[in-house]
Amino acid sequence: MRSIAFASLVAASAFGVGAITWSATPFTPAAVPLAVRSPYLSAWLPQGAGNALNDIWPQFWTGNSILGWAGFAKVDGSAYVWMGSPSVPNTTFSKATQKSLKWTSTQSIFVMTAGPVDLTITFLSPVEPNDFVNQSLPLSYYSISAASNDGKSHEVQVYVDISGEWVTGTSNPLINWSTTGSTGVITHQVQIANPIAFSEVNDRIQDGAVYHSTLNVTGTTYQTGQDIVVRALFINNGILANTQDTNFRPTSTNWPIFAFAHDFGAVTDSPATPVVYSVGHSRKNAVQYIILNNGRQVQSSYFWTRFSTMADAISSFLGDYNNAVTRANQFDNAVSNDANRVSSDYASLVALSVRQTFGAIEITVPQHSDGSFDTSNVLTFMKQMRDASVNTVDVIYPSWPLFLYTNATIGKSLIMPLLQYQTSGQYPNRWCVHDMGSNYPNATGHNDGLDTKMPIEESGNMVIMALSYAQRTDDLSWLKTYFAILDQWTQFLIADSLIPQNQLSTDVFAGPLANQTNLAIKGIVGIQAMAEIARATGDTGRYTNYSTLAASYVKQWQQFATSSTGSHLTLSYGDNDSWGMTYNLYADKLLGTNASESPLDPIHILLMLSLYSDWSIWTAATTTRSDVRDQIISAVVKYAADGKNSLPLSDWYDTIAGTQADPSSNYARPVVGGHLALLALQGVQNISSPDGSGSGNPTTSSGSPKPTSGSVHRWQYTATAVSSAFFIAAFTVGFVDYLL
Numbered sequence: 001m002r003s004i005a006f007a008s009l010v011a012a013s014a015f016g017v018g019a020i021t022w023s024a025t026p027f028t029p030a031a032v033p034l035a036v037r038s039p040y041l042s043a044w045l046p047q048g049a050g051n052a053l054n055d056i057w058p059q060f061w062t063g064n065s066i067l068g069w070a071g072f073a074k075v076d077g078s079a080y081v082w083m084g085s086p087s088v089p090n091t092t093f094s095k096a097t098q099k100s101l102k103w104t105s106t107q108s109i110f111v112m113t114a115g116p117v118d119l120t121i122t123f124l125s126p127v128e129p130n131d132f133v134n135q136s137l138p139l140s141y142y143s144i145s146a147a148s149n150d151g152k153s154h155e156v157q158v159y160v161d162i163s164g165e166w167v168t169g170t171s172n173p174l175i176n177w178s179t180t181g182s183t184g185v186i187t188h189q190v191q192i193a194n195p196i197a198f199s200e201v202n203d204r205i206q207d208g209a210v211y212h213s214t215l216n217v218t219g220t221t222y223q224t225g226q227d228i229v230v231r232a233l234f235i236n237n238g239i240l241a242n243t244q245d246t247n248f249r250p251t252s253t254n255w256p257i258f259a260f261a262h263d264f265g266a267v268t269d270s271p272a273t274p275v276v277y278s279v280g281h282s283r284k285n286a287v288q289y290i291i292l293n294n295g296r297q298v299q300s301s302y303f304w305t306r307f308s309t310m311a312d313a314i315s316s317f318l319g320d321y322n323n324a325v326t327r328a329n330q331f332d333n334a335v336s337n338d339a340n341r342v343s344s345d346y347a348s349l350v351a352l353s354v355r356q357t358f359g360a361i362e363i364t365v366p367q368h369s370d371g372s373f374d375t376s377n378v379l380t381f382m383k384q385m386r387d388a389s390v391n392t393v394d395v396i397y398p399s400w401p402l403f404l405y406t407n408a409t410i411g412k413s414l415i416m417p418l419l420q421y422q423t424s425g426q427y428p429n430r431w432c433v434h435d436m437g438s439n440y441p442n443a444t445g446h447n448d449g450l451d452t453k454m455p456i457e458e459s460g461n462m463v464i465m466a467l468s469y470a471q472r473t474d475d476l477s478w479l480k481t482y483f484a485i486l487d488q489w490t491q492f493l494i495a496d497s498l499i500p501q502n503q504l505s506t507d508v509f510a511g512p513l514a515n516q517t518n519l520a521i522k523g524i525v526g527i528q529a530m531a532e533i534a535r536a537t538g539d540t541g542r543y544t545n546y547s548t549l550a551a552s553y554v555k556q557w558q559q560f561a562t563s564s565t566g567s568h569l570t571l572s573y574g575d576n577d578s579w580g581m582t583y584n585l586y587a588d589k590l591l592g593t594n595a596s597e598s599p600l601d602p603i604h605i606l607l608m609l610s611l612y613s614d615w616s617i618w619t620a621a622t623t624t625r626s627d628v629r630d631q632i633i634s635a636v637v638k639y640a641a642d643g644k645n646s647l648p649l650s651d652w653y654d655t656i657a658g659t660q661a662d663p664s665s666n667y668a669r670p671v672v673g674g675h676l677a678l679l680a681l682q683g684v685q686n687i688s689s690p691d692g693s694g695s696g697n698p699t700t701s702s703g704s705p706k707p708t709s710g711s712v713h714r715w716q717y718t719a720t721a722v723s724s725a726f727f728i729a730a731f732t733v734g735f736v737d738y739l740l
């Protein structure tokens with residue numbers, strides 16, 4: 001197996017990233033996030049070996065659905081296309097040349113050369129987890145600035161449009177639209193004429209509207225109409241007609257588009273004030289949520305607590321652009337500084353993961369009967385992506401580090417629906433449910449108890465997340481409220497985790513399996529976590545019982561889980577030749593529960609033919625060997641940057657080919673938030689101590705927790721001689737490509 005792998009790796013490494021002609025900083029990802037803020041506002045530029053902003057059309061996250069989004073410019077009367085792939089009969093224009101792409105946690109910035117002028121297009125999807133209004137607003141900015149590149153002054157006009165494809169992924173439904181304006185803002189609003197609440201077709205919500213807006217500054221014109229007509233008008237005249245096409249029709253019938261133009265006037269080599277646009281997708285009723293007696297409660301996006309109309313929200317959003325850029329730069333720098341303490345590869349992987357994770361969630365509140373919002377019950381919903389499951393416990397769990405690092409309260413609001421639902425008594429099983437529903441945005445539970453059965457996985461995950469949230473916030477009251485259900489799941493862990501029955505874990509590739517090593521330690525850490533919860537809430541009897549039990553389980557687990565040679569942890573007990581990836585030990589480190597002092601052996605991931613990127617980083621976070629940690633991270637980055645994929649980052653990849661392991665699954669998922677595992681190992685409070693002493697929770701300027709120095713070195717790495725020998729051997733034979 002190993003030598004076959006080696007041969008393939010040599011062959012695979014012959015293919016590098018294609019010949020891109022621009023600089024890509026930090027690297028060319030599989031897809032560049034353009035406007036990524038919710039499961040329904042998710043526009044990406046597929047890359048593969050590299051695509052310029054004007055080589056192809058942007059795509060919805062699914063990768064099989066174009067989002068028409070075109071950009072032209074006129075420079076001294078000559079027209080250039082700088083975004084999208086439009087063809088406009090009977091017109092003449094050239095293609096701008098991409099000079100650079102740079103991306104951060106919140107921004108993707110392109111410089112496109114249009115003859116003697118450079119256009120800088122900044123796509124900013126804000127990440128503001130400390131303000132739920134801002135974070136839940138499903139709007140994304142893009143701005144254009146222009147500067148001369150030859151020292152001379154040039155007349156510049158720019159043009160942008162979006163198509164009806166932003167509201168529907170199929171060409172059949174009738175759509176309608178309107179343009180409204182004021183002195184402040186002009187907005188094109190587009191929607192399906194016959195909406196269906198809470199319903200999806202091809203992952204597109206059949207409800208709500210798309211908003212394309214700009215500040216109504218001097219030099220702004222707009223138009224709605226057929227694509228080739230409106231684009232031709234700009235290409236010929238550099239200005240639009242300020243008219244509306246009211247012949248409502250499906251998206252692909254004479255392609256209606258929603259356009260703006262802006263006249264910069266004379267542009268010199270100091271960049272002109274950027275022209276700012278926003279694009280968004282919003283609906284009033286976001287999620288349908290199960291309450292007592294199989295009732296349904298409508299959850300609205302949190303931002304409606306501050307704004308009563310989208311016009312107000314858009315006006316506030318566009319008006320705040322300069323401040324939003326300042327805040328975004330602060331956030332990006334704080335994340336980058338924190339992650340660069342590990343490595344620059346780590347900083348780029350983290351930056352690539354942030355928007356993808358936040359783009360899969362919606363922060364919501366219920367409405368009182370009088371129409372006001374109940375801000376005391378913030379519930380966040382997550383779409384698994386590439387599977388419409390709602391708040392899947394083993395998808396929230398891997399993404400958890402991002403929430404701990406940015407704002408643990410969002411984490412709480414993600415697990416709260418699961419706690420409320422199961423406390424309502426409607427879910428019949430004694431273990432924790434797998435998810436809140438199979439069809440986002442219907443969080444309608446599984447009252448039949450027939451959800452995917454991952455009993456230890458999900459029960460352990462919930463107790464671990466509950467404790468880790470409390471450790472970072474000192475917020476204990478809700479642990480008392482949900483103590484009974486957490487304890488019920490712990491009873492299950494006590495009965496079943498040391499010798500786990502045949503069952504699925506999140507490692508679904510392994511299929512159902514008995515005695516899974518990694519699953520057992522998750523359950524045992526879960527028992528210890530419940531012991532800590534008991535202690536923090538004053539139940540010292542239970543603390544003593546559970547921690548004693550967990551300690552005795554750990555001793556037995558170490559014997560069961562180690563291969564006969566003592567060289568590694570197995571995938572399942574007694575399967576001496578198997579290798580398990582015990583990323584669940586990360587939870588023990590995260591919680592500081594010290595349930596296990598087993599010799600950890602991340603080196604075994606060397607042998608796996610496909611890897612989960614999130615679990616790789618969790619494993620990296622459990623070693624104190626910084627060389628091992630850095631090698632694991634660099635292997636993941638090598639895959640993420642290898643030019644062989646074009647969908648939003650897949651968390652599951654083939655370690656030989658460097659491609660996503662399954663072309664139809666595991667991409668665009670929020671679990672990449674797990675890449676922040678090393679950043680989340682900070683700020684743990686001792687919730688049992690009256691003064692909450694612990695490593696504390698100092699914050700950076702972004703409000704994100706600051707690493708305590710040496711936190712990644714907290715545990716002793718004690719690899720056995722055998723695995724160390726293998727480790728060295730692996731390096732010397734050059735077993736390196738996507739593995740190490």
Ligand SMILES: *[C@@H]1O[C@H](CO)[C@@H](O)[C@H](O)[C@H]1NC(C)=O
Nearest residue numbers: 087088089090091228229232
């Ligand atoms: C382009 O020009 C040709 C020749 O004048 C004309 O037949 C055709 O209709 C034009 N197409 C469009 C889309 O204007």
Ligand SMILES: *[C@@H]1O[C@H](CO)[C@@H](O)[C@H](O)[C@H]1NC(C)=O
Nearest residue numbers: 129130131132407408409703
């Ligand atoms: C998290 O967000 C909530 C709600 O906006 C806010 O009250 C809280 O201060 C934030 N927490 C941190 C650590 O910034």
Ligand SMILES: *[C@@H]1O[C@H](CO)[C@@H](O)[C@H](O)[C@H]1NC(C)=O
Nearest residue numbers: 128130131134316317320327
């Ligand atoms: C949220 O956005 C508003 C502008 O709408 C801004 O004033 C405020 O500072 C933002 N809050 C945070 C925490 O970034």
Ligand SMILES: *[C@@H]1O[C@H](CO)[C@@H](O)[C@H](O)[C@H]1NC(C)=O
Nearest residue numbers: 180181182183184185186216
């Ligand atoms: C834009 O502002 C100008 C000047 O105040 C106003 O005359 C015009 O009607 C506005 N445009 C729209 C579409 O409202």
Ligand SMILES: *[C@@H]1O[C@H](CO)[C@@H](O)[C@H](O)[C@H]1NC(C)=O
Nearest residue numbers: 176177178191192193194195
């Ligand atoms: C467009 O359709 C929506 C949903 O049916 C409807 O509420 C709205 O009035 C329509 N708008 C126009 C301009 O026809």
Ligand SMILES: *[C@@H]1O[C@H](CO)[C@@H](O)[C@H](O)[C@H]1NC(C)=O
Nearest residue numbers: 197198199200439440441442
């Ligand atoms: C959600 O439930 C409603 C019925 O309440 C149904 O019409 C809709 O199709 C469901 N959504 C999905 C995505 O299945």
Ligand SMILES: *[C@@H]1O[C@H](CO)[C@@H](O)[C@H](O)[C@H]1NC(C)=O
Nearest residue numbers: 499500502514515560573574
């Ligand atoms: C699971 O492991 C235990 C302890 O080694 C063993 O007694 C039991 O037979 C194993 N179960 C299965 C199904 O292999």
Ligand SMILES: *[C@@H]1O[C@H](CO)[C@@H](O)[C@H](O)[C@H]1NC(C)=O
Nearest residue numbers: 539540541542543544545546
């Ligand atoms: C702890 O374990 C003992 C012995 O099994 C039992 O009698 C006692 O009730 C347990 N206490 C708690 C709080 O579970």
Ligand SMILES: *[C@@H]1O[C@H](CO)[C@@H](O)[C@H](O)[C@H]1NC(C)=O
Nearest residue numbers: 563564565573574575576577
């Ligand atoms: C694994 O090794 C142990 C110790 O040598 C042995 O008792 C056990 O039977 C082996 N298990 C398998 C499945 O071969």
Ligand SMILES: *[C@@H]1O[C@H](CO)[C@@H](O)[C@H](O)[C@H]1NC(C)=O
Nearest residue numbers: 532591592593594595714715
């Ligand atoms: C776990 O181990 C660390 C390092 O040895 C120690 O500082 C910490 O107090 C221990 N935690 C518990 C709960 O025993």
Ligand SMILES: *[C@@H]1O[C@H](CO)[C@@H](O)[C@H](O)[C@H]1NC(C)=O
Nearest residue numbers: 592686687688689690693694
């Ligand atoms: C936490 O605080 C409690 C009570 O002061 C103390 O007994 C315990 O040892 C502390 N744990 C750690 C890990 O410091």
